[in-house]
Each structure stands twice: as structure tokens, then as C-alpha cells.
Amino acid sequence: MNLLEYAINMELDGAQYYNDQAELNKDNELYNVFKEMAKDEMTHAKILKNKMNEIAFELKDDRNLENVKNIFFSAKDFKTDIKDIPGQIEGYRLILNKExxxxxxxxxxxxxxxDEKEREIFKYLIKQEEEHYEIIEDIITLLNHSYEWVESAEFGVRKEEY
Incomplete structure (x- = not known):
């Protein structure tokens, strides 16, 4: 298996994993995030397949994932909607490692x-994967924040009342 085939398989595995995560999170905002990430991974696989088969392709920067991220992180009741499935944070850390x-x-x-066209593809894919990494890192931070807040709520900094 050459490196392009390896990269294609890695992207397809990533898409399957994100689709699985979406199913686990059908009832919250993570569903849309994971669906968009799965879609991105499938697009990456297609780009790599086209390159390997010498078929023309286009590198589009449509910012769909950024839009989902903006919706996801601006949700007012975000913290109350997402339930931490046991071991979920560890699962997200595994995703970080894969990204x-x-x-x-x-x-x-x-x-x-x-090859300049090949280099352009790899730069594009690096940028895309860095965005995925950042989103998963933000999800971990938000989930950890709920634990930290509960643990320190009683002893947290309070405004002095006069």
C-alpha cells in the first residue's frame, strides 16, 4: 500500500468514526458537528483518490465546518444539552491523536x-485537519469545563456583597 492509499483509508476510517459519533449524539449539537466532519473526511478521500487516479479535482474552501462550529459554540444552552457518555472525553482525545x-x-x-499540485493538496488537507483538531479540542475543553465548574462551584470566586 502506497502513502496515498494509506491516506485514503485513514480518511475513510475517520469518516466512519465521525458518523458513529454523530449517531451517539443525535440529541445534541454535536450531531451536526460530527456529520460535517465526516463529510469533510469523505471529501478528503475523494480528492486523494482523484489524485491517485489522475482525475481532475477542485480544492474548495467552503467553510461549512466553520459555520457549524459557530452555531455549535454560540448555542445558549449548550452546556445543558450535551451529556458526557462515560469515557467520551477519552474518545475525543483519541480523535485528537488521529487528527x-x-x-x-x-x-x-x-x-x-x-509536484506543485500535490503540494497544494497536502497544504489544503493539513489546514482541514488542523480545523478538525481545533474543534475536537474545543469540545474537550467544554466537557471538562462542566466538571471543573461543578467541582469548584462551592469554593469558586464570589463577588463580595456589601
Whole structure:
């Protein structure tokens, strides 16, 4: 298996994982986030397949994921809607590791390529995977915040009343 085939399989695995996460989160805002991330992974796989098969392709920066992220993080009742499934945060940390592996792979491919079109693809994919990494990191922060707030609510900083 060459590196492009490996990258395609990695993207397809990522899409399946994000679709699975979406199903686990049907009742909250994470559903849309994971569906968009799965869609992005499928697009990445298609771009790589087209490159491998020497078929024309377009690198679009449509910002769909950014729009979902904006909706997701501006939700007023976000903290109350999302339930932490046991081990969910650990699962998100595994996703972070996978996204980091993707970034590292595409950086290595970028550095070893002399083909300008190929380099353009790898730069695009690095940027996309970095966005995924950032979103998952934000989800972990939000889930951790609920634990930290509950643990420190009684002893947290309070405004002095006069």
C-alpha cells in the first residue's frame, strides 16, 4: 500500500468514526458537528483518490465546518444539552491523536513532494485537519469545563456583597 492509499483509508476510517459519533449524539449539537466532519473526511478521500487516479479535482474552501462550529459554540444552552457518555472525553482525545497523525502524515507528504499540485493538496488537507483538531479540542475543553465548574462551584470566586 502506497502513502496515498494509506491516506485514503485513514480518511475513510475517520469518516466512519465521525458518523458513529454523530449517531451517539443525535440529541445534541454535536450531531451536526460530527456529520460535517465526516463529510469533510469523505471529501478528503475523494480528492486523494482523484489524485491517485489522475482525475481532475477542485480544492474548495467552503467553510461549512466553520459555520457549524459557530452555531455549535454560540448555542445558549449548550452546556445543558450535551451529556458526557462515560469515557467520551477519552474518545475525543483519541480523535485528537488521529487528527494529529493525519496532520503529520500530510506534512511528511508535503515535504517529500516536488509536484506543485500535490503540494497544494497536502497544504489544503493539513489546514482541514488542523480545523478538525481545533474543534475536537474545543469540545474537550467544554466537557471538562462542566466538571471543573461543578467541582469548584462551592469554593469558586464570589463577588463580595456589601
Amino acid at each position: 494529529k497523525e493525519s496532520i503529520d502524515l500530510y506534512e511528511n507528504l508535503l515535504n517529500s513532494s516536488n
